[in-house]
Amino acid sequence: MTNSWVNWAGDQRCAPARLAAPRDHAELAAELARATAEGYRVRVVGSGHSFNDTCLTDGLLLDLSRLNRVLEVDRDTGLARVQAGITLAALNPQLDEYGLAFPNLGDIDSQTLAGATATGTHGTGGRLPNLSAQLHAIEVMTADGRTVELSEQSGSEAWRAARVGIGALGVITACTLRLVPAFVLEGVERPVPVEEVLSDLDSHIDSNDHFEFYMFAHSPMAMTKRNNRVELPPAPRHHIVDWFADIAVSNHASDALCRVARRRPTLIPPLQRAAAYAFSYRRQVDRSYRVFTTPRLLRFTEMEYAIPREYSADAIREIKETAQRFDSPMPIEVRWVAGDDAFLSPAGGRQTCYIAVHQYQGMAHEPFFRACEAVFDRYSGRPHWGKRHYQTADTLRERYPEWDRFTAVRRHYDPDGRFANAYLDRVLGPVSAGQHQVDQPG
Numbered sequence: 001m002t003n004s005w006v007n008w009a010g011d012q013r014c015a016p017a018r019l020a021a022p023r024d025h026a027e028l029a030a031e032l033a034r035a036t037a038e039g040y041r042v043r044v045v046g047s048g049h050s051f052n053d054t055c056l057t058d059g060l061l062l063d064l065s066r067l068n069r070v071l072e073v074d075r076d077t078g079l080a081r082v083q084a085g086i087t088l089a090a091l092n093p094q095l096d097e098y099g100l101a102f103p104n105l106g107d108i109d110s111q112t113l114a115g116a117t118a119t120g121t122h123g124t125g126g127r128l129p130n131l132s133a134q135l136h137a138i139e140v141m142t143a144d145g146r147t148v149e150l151s152e153q154s155g156s157e158a159w160r161a162a163r164v165g166i167g168a169l170g171v172i173t174a175c176t177l178r179l180v181p182a183f184v185l186e187g188v189e190r191p192v193p194v195e196e197v198l199s200d201l202d203s204h205i206d207s208n209d210h211f212e213f214y215m216f217a218h219s220p221m222a223m224t225k226r227n228n229r230v231e232l233p234p235a236p237r238h239h240i241v242d243w244f245a246d247i248a249v250s251n252h253a254s255d256a257l258c259r260v261a262r263r264r265p266t267l268i269p270p271l272q273r274a275a276a277y278a279f280s281y282r283r284q285v286d287r288s289y290r291v292f293t294t295p296r297l298l299r300f301t302e303m304e305y306a307i308p309r310e311y312s313a314d315a316i317r318e319i320k321e322t323a324q325r326f327d328s329p330m331p332i333e334v335r336w337v338a339g340d341d342a343f344l345s346p347a348g349g350r351q352t353c354y355i356a357v358h359q360y361q362g363m364a365h366e367p368f369f370r371a372c373e374a375v376f377d378r379y380s381g382r383p384h385w386g387k388r389h390y391q392t393a394d395t396l397r398e399r400y401p402e403w404d405r406f407t408a409v410r411r412h413y414d415p416d417g418r419f420a421n422a423y424l425d426r427v428l429g430p431v432s433a434g435q436h437q438v439d440q441p442g
């Protein structure tokens with residue numbers, strides 16, 4: 001029987017020689033030793049929520065979903081040690097029981113912790129960096145079965161490389177997170193004309209803890225979302241209201257509109273204008289992780305770029321204009337994050353605006369995404385490591401000032417390229433192709 005694996009979007013698949021779901025370090029080390037003996041390359045998969053070929057392999061595919069426990073929590077320091085294969089959906093309520101939370105989260109909670117941090121997954125908030133910046137320590141198993149603990153205190157080269165490592169250094173088995181006291185968010189959604197938002201962008205970003213908006217190519221309206229911390233008790237919505245808001249409207253109704261648009265692309269402009277009018281005022285007050293994330297049921301593919309924050313308004317206008325030339329019924333999403341110091345973080349060293357474009361399943365995405373990428377290129381864009389892009393190591397190297405330092409750590413931790421695949425060969429280059437040697441990257 002042939003093994004097969006497919007990602008969440010259903011458009012990236014592979015037939016690994018072996019699939020394994022180790023239960024502990026010993027089983028994981030044995031799998032790695034066997035892969036080395038058989039000459040297989042190795043990839044780790046989290047929840048398969050990346051849109052590109054980052055997880056694909058014809059060698060050994062490791063599924064860490066059985067390494068999914070919370071190991072230790074210290075309420076006083078806010079440090080929590082957890083196994084790397086746990087999903088954010090499983091982790092958030094457990095942290096809440098200890099009175100702790102992530103300061104920021106993305107749109108969904110289906111990702112594994114290691115999968116989310118490995119690609120620089122982010123939420124929105126001009127003062128808040130991406131999820132990998134919440135890491136305090138990481139335990140990595142290299143191809144020879146050794147485990148290495150890298151920590152914030154060490155500040156080492158490997159620490160700065162491993163936080164956003166795209167699975168290139170080894171298997172992340174556990175992480176220690178630095179969390180904040182649990183908090184309640186008030187989420188307010190409101191339609192505002194795009195040009196009104198863009199004319200006063202900094203104050204929208206800076207006067208809210210978390211500001212973002214969605215817009216359609218063919219509508220002048222933006223659906224703004226502001227999430228702010230409040231000293232109110234959580235007021236969870238009745239599950240019927242939740243179902244109506246998150247499932248019926250956000251998923252089933254949108255899916256139905258996208259299906260119509262896929263059959264009749266000429267209807268996209270009027271459908272988008274109508275859908276934008278359906279945007280309405282919505283308010284939610286609840287535990288932070290319940291406000292940040294919502295279920296996503298309709299299937300699509302996505303490109304997202306990180307550009308310097310100062311270019312936000314110009315780039316947003318250009319992407320909106322570009323999107324008008326292509327048939328996509330789906331919205332454009334815009335968010336902001338603070339910079340951080342991971343070598344390959346798309347937000348590394350700069351205040352960042354993230355712009356994401358989407359295409360509904362079964363509709364052509366490549367010409368649309370390539371046209372958008374040409375815009376992002378002009379604004380020094382760095383692609384989200386878990387989403388579609390067409391860059392190579394040659395085009396990316398100059399966009400990351402610490403590129404060679406990452407390459408040196410990678411060569412030290414994975415000298416034989418055991419954890420490489422076609423994606424990493426393309427976007428990072430082969431392990432042996434590094435330019436500069438550092439003495440002790442560990």
Ligand SMILES: Cc1cc2nc3c(=O)[nH]c(=O)nc-3n(C[C@H](O)[C@H](O)[C@H](O)COP(=O)(O)OP(=O)(O)OC[C@H]3O[C@@H](n4cnc5c(N)ncnc54)[C@H](O)[C@@H]3O)c2cc1C
Pocket residue numbers: 008009043044045046047048049050051054055064084085105106107108110111112113114115116117118119120121122123166167168170171172173296384386387
């Ligand atoms: C509906 C949807 C909504 C999304 N929303 C957001 C969002 O709001 N913000 C955002 O930034 N992104 C978002 N994403 C993208 C998503 O967060 C990233 O692609 C993330 O990496 C997926 O996590 P995963 O657990 O599925 O990892 P996978 O996609 O399975 O893997 C991602 C990478 O991590 C590596 N990896 C996984 N586990 C390990 C491990 N234990 N050790 C070493 N390497 C490992 C894999 O090899 C791969 O390179 C979204 C994706 C979807 C489908």
